[in-house]
Amino acid sequence: MIYLDYNATTPIDKAVADAMVPYFYGFFGNPSSSHAFGIEAKEAIDHARKQVAGLLGCLENEIVFTSGGSESNNTVLKGVAHSYQHKGKHIITSKIEHPAIINPCKFLETIGFEVSYVPVDVYGMVNPADVEKLITEETILVTIMHSNNETGTIQPIKEISQICKKHQVLFHTDASQSVGKVPINVYDLGVDFLTLAGHKLYAPKGIGALFIKKGIHIEPLIHGAGHESGRRAGTENIILEVGLGKACEIASEALNNDEVQKLTEYFYDQLRQSFGEQIILNGHPEKRLPNTLNISFLGYNGHEVLNQLMDTAASTGSACHSGMTTISPVLEAMGVAEEVGRGAVRFSLGRYTTKEEIEVVVSKLEKVII
Template structure:
């Protein structure tokens, strides 16, 4: 079977250059980075280098990067860390209704501890209005958290506008950039954020590694308590192998010459040509990630359509059980009708996608439909 991987937003393959960077640390660099002897110093140097690689991608100081186990941990530390560190100032957090569960569920947890959470609506394209954010601010607001780009439909949020609002009000601002890193610019000063989340497995690094950018002066409590690792901000002996991998992946992401955007546009043109009014694009093509197409096949069921083309690895936007359709929360908030939404498939391209694979995917979809 010719396998076609179009689910890069879910997880990416590990780049060969990342694998090559990891290999030496399977044999060496085994010392504890906190140890003062030669073995520990070798490990420490590897971590320092990786921290610089991540910082260069974000345009920040290396001391502003801490390594985590992934995007979920980074999001948890951002939300819970600010809540606990700044609860003397207030208990109000603002986010949107289309955030990833790694934001939504920590917010629900914090509500149980007395936090007040405001969930802001989005428009039919999945985009939040900065004015709605500003209107929701109270004298108790301590944190605003808005994802940089949506993982399902790819909509890019107006982070710069929101950050200006937050900065003028003296409110800490976090963005979950797990989906945007390596796809669109993510310089922290340009975005104006105080906290930013990275997930390695969205960036051609292994699963189980991530990072959190914390701007100097931002008050954030530790999420994992123990010894004084990561400058006292994240306890636990550092995962050197994975940290080296993330550093290399971020170095590779500095190269923005990817042809993914052109290939995505070609895919969209081919879909329109062959399926016309049978399909709907969820989101605006000009305002979504350059690798993402969230397509609804009208009147179809996404799960059944993907099952009929097992060669294609992609994600659906609705679950169907015993004839009952449940749209994803994102599609619901975008006011997508059930008849349209139940046929949703997210195609997400990546570094290793080829034109031949896109042509093959089109032919397979034509045969199925």
Template structure:
């Protein structure tokens, strides 16, 4: 964590540092315990036993059965496997899919690809606070709708969607429900059974595990057409040698999150509230999203008249974001903020602050003081 101490890192929604306990747990599987879990010899089967144990632990974390969990390289791959797999498996019932205009690009781009293959996709708008309009969802869902896809917690605004209500409405109309829970797993308790979720995707690197490991929950009896072939791993849905160190790390991250979730919520929300209070006292600032239905670690603030990219570039040793890390190389206004009704100038003037368990009050003070300095009317760039 030495490098992290050199910067004020408020970009945890993009990625998190590996928890030292997670790193310690995965290290033996990078070195000595290297056998392929698919091998039939004793060494391989001993590693397979560890994978099974980890699978059970991760599944239990979201109240799923172990055979309902498919390991992937991350949420993006899980989303592709799920949405495309459902589309192919249920195309005889219909070719209509519903999603939100504020979804992650992994969902939106996958849906665009399916449109090119003859599927019809409805991209529902959201309300100004970023929440879905359930009445509108009820109006657009049809007998030929096969899938509704809604992100659990938005990565840019932290808005939490009413997942249980969406799932209930979806099922009442004979469709399946999938949620991208990348920003939810590890932060809040999730019970896929109680919520009525059919498919759920998440990534390890958003919850203090390494990059390159994720999972897809698929409720039993849900049919998916495989998108990759070559060995029949993961019940034939994700062929390829398992990332054993990543799987062990993800299980450990789930264990730690289960033990520390309440503590993290209290600590991080207090820091987030402090940050907001300081910024919203400034003129021409406003909070984007919903004050009630949001995650405790995220705030998106518009600094009207500013250029977020310029601010980020002027903040040495400070890490914040102007949108999703997965599309940050594209110089265009956030599609999420635009969908919520912001104009281009205000979207370009907005910064996302996403906090994590290693943040301190000193981080908050450093970021607040620097942005106040950069946004004062008489500030002159060197």
């Protein structure tokens, strides 16, 4: 089986799994306990928090551990909505966000909040000027994803953050798909909140993190005891947090390795040589994730193409939209024609992809795309 769906999820890195193992069998204390067992557990969490902060370039106490990207996004949207509703009830997001942003926004609309959805261009890129046009005195939050999970297009986050600062509006970016693939420094980006999902960077599922800039206080999504400095209740999952910390440490060391990008470029070159004008690249040709290719095979249905690529795992859209027979909402927002969008297949490469696997997939495609 050839796996080319790393944007959906990644396998757990062996070094990550090895780091977690001791916490399955020992170090089981409650981090809130003051005895030796609790102190051991707390030290492990503190170290993991330091590793995550190191990858994002922030302070350790600005990192909140969560159950994943969806919880982090919901925490920001609902927390800001509750804590800042005295200022206004207007939120801005984009038309190409993940459902973990779109659906909480739809929920907030049902309880009296107004949400504006900024459009994107043909490359799936948000124009910062369009964001600024939508800001009003009632705007309390802008949330724009760092990169799109389907096309890989990277958004002008730094420029948007500068606009938000000018208007004194909080800014969040969902960087679940970007962290570990491209360098990210939260201070350089100028964001107030940033979402990270562990299973996108070779850590386990069910663990994530949320960067909350120092000095910003929002209502917690989960109430209870004072865990995570009162920002997220629930006894800490030491095993998964250790895994996420190790994954972030590995990602920090691997960011300068461009092997995946070279392999992705090789893949695209092979596809162009084999199919020429029969394929179209969806997304920005340059400003995109180094591992992502969203390719439309003209005259074909993406699902049918994948069904004929025996033993190859890829996607016809984001993983959350698998099984769709209509054009992806992301491609629709980009203005991609229906007949082009139906033929889209997303190939996303990763740490364990090989050149030989790419050549096998191209060879298989040559038998399908005639």
